[in-house]
Amino acid sequence: MEYDVVIVGAGPSGLSCAIRLKQLAAERGTDISVCVIEKGSEVGAHLMSGAVFEPRALNELIPDWKDKGAPLHVQAKTDRFLFLTKNKSFRLPTPPQMYNHGNYIISLSMLGRWLATQAEELGVEIYAGFAAAEVLYNDAGAVMGVATGDMGLDKDGNKTDHFEPGVELHAKQTVFAEGCHGSLTKTLIAHYDLRKNSDPQTYGLGIKEIWEIPADKHSEGLIIHTVGWPMDSKTYGGSWMYHLDNNQVSIGFVIGLDYQNPYLSPFAEMQRFKTHPDVRKYLEGGRRIAYGARSLVEGGFQSLPKLTFPGGILIGDTAGFLNVPKIKGNHTAMKSGMVAAESLYDLLTTGDATSAECTAYTDNIKASWIWPELKKVRNIRPGFNFGFWIGMIHAAFQTVGGWLLPYTLKNHADHSSLKPATDDLKIDYPKPDNVLTFDRLTSVRLSNTMHEDGQPSHLKLKDPSIPVSVNLPRYAEPAQRYCPAAVYEVVEDANGPKFVINAQNCVHCKTCDIKDPSQNIEWTVPQGGGGPNYSNM
DSSP states (O other): OOEEEEEEEHHHHHHHHHHHHHHHHHHHHHOOOOOEEEEESSSHHHHHOOOOOHHHHHHHOTTTTTTOOSSOOEEEEEEEEEEEOOSOOEEEEOGGGOOOTOOOEEOOHHHHHHHHHHHHHTTTTETTTEEEEEEEEOOOOOOEEEEEEEEEEETTTTTEEEOOOOEEEEEEEEEEETTTTTTHHHHHHHTTTTTTTTTTOOOEEEEEEEEEEOGOOOOOOOEEEEETTTTTSSSSSSEEEESSSSSSEEEEEEEEETTTOTTTHHHHHHHHHSSHHHHHHTTTTTTTEEEEEEEOOOOOOGGGOOOOEEEEEEGGGGGGOBTTTBOOHHHHHHHHHHHHHHHHHHHHHHHTTTTTTHHHHHHHHHHHHHHHHHHTTTTTHGGGGGGGHHHHHHHHHTTGGGGSSSOOOOOOOOGGOOOOOSSOOOOOOOOOOOOSSHHHHHHHHHHTOOOOTTOOOEEEESTHHIIIIHHHHHHHHHHHHTTTOOOOOEEEETTTEEEEEEEGGGGOOOOHHOOOTTEEEEEOOOSSSOOOOOOOO
16 A cells, blocks of 8 residues: 555644645645554554643644533643652742643543544544554665555464455655554664663553442543652652542552562552552542553753655654653654644645655654753653652752753663662552452553454564573563553463563563663564453543
8 A cells, every 4th residue: 555654653643644645735735645554453542651642733633622522621720739648748939840720631642542533523534443563774774664564373383264465555754653662663773773872761650440429529621740649769769649530540559670679569559659648538438430551751952863764754752752750741752743743744745755855854753842841851850860859859959940050961771770679678559449449450450451352462572481591580571560450470480480471461662672671572473453442441
């Protein structure tokens, strides 16, 4: 299948890119064919965010979004920023980056579905349930498109009666909008050495639940962020609670994946967080209705890779445009998609764009409001590498003008931060009560995760012996704990410990690919449509 532009990923950046391309074509009387492929069963199925949404980019892309029914219904009203100890909380001044006046509390999956309808009305072809599994290169080494994965294979990779071969999608330009730690983007970064002049990307893991709570505890538009407990002073992390409409709240916890203690479980920390008196008081008498988990990019300005290569570009979270101190990335993701579209349109309409490198995209990103926004806060997140208190003081200094000083703190690879298991005490996590706190398998069921029975595992081990021979004795095999979906476990059989992968549980958070200390786990796409099916995350 041949197109002018193929976009991999139907998230905010990919859909914004598609919409802007078609807008420009309509405005200028040209015809540009645009195809978007999405690995989720439908658009929005794999989209998850907190999310407080800054509408700046949406205002630029679709100025009449209110008249067109965009799902932005709950205006942000009150911001609270708390420091937690085990049993108490202390109100802190809300950092200027976290003021939310004019923003909206939204469901990102619902916004994605709405953006998809806007794109389709403009003539964009969107194919959900088709996972891009391979980058296609031409003889000159330029990207010429992608191939979707084969369908209908058994667990050993053999063809079944339901076999359908993958499809090659060829394009003059291919846009990678895979979201955080994209599986194809990872190969592109290695193939073209796109990090040659940038720091490693760093990540956090966000774990989210949606609750229905009693009406007398609900305050539509209330936004609460916390730092402190249950994190120790060496571990970066914090929470959110956003009061939606219909007596619902979005609650979640983010932990930096540069944490050091191999016994730490992000999922268990999230459950423990809910037991704090100032969190419990909102949830008691309510019920949990949704669960999900997702990694997020935290490296910021200094971890942006080279954005272009022959035949393609990177946009959105797959490039790393999230603003960590603001706790927002959807607006920058959308803007990057729009800038990409404008850059690609000029390339496509002024000559032969096939396999060309769209270098103007990088220049245009630097000329957009994305660049100064990320540059201004570049040192805040890495300042917490020196510990919580130094990080807080440094963040305050940066906020009041320290960002003007010409220094840039370095980022580091998260997988290298774990200490040996003998260096840290085990963490005694309380058992779930199944009222306020829960186990991982019960939680995964709420994510509506499904993978076809019998298909090959999409979680690959470069060396099957490493989990038991290296990670278990040195790190007590941390995959058992960092995965928020209980995918990995170590079981004892007659031959000793055995590493088991329950790939059917995977919620596509990518944490294993990021945090494995031996970098032995490769996250690849499953057969199209597999994974979580989020309706309101």
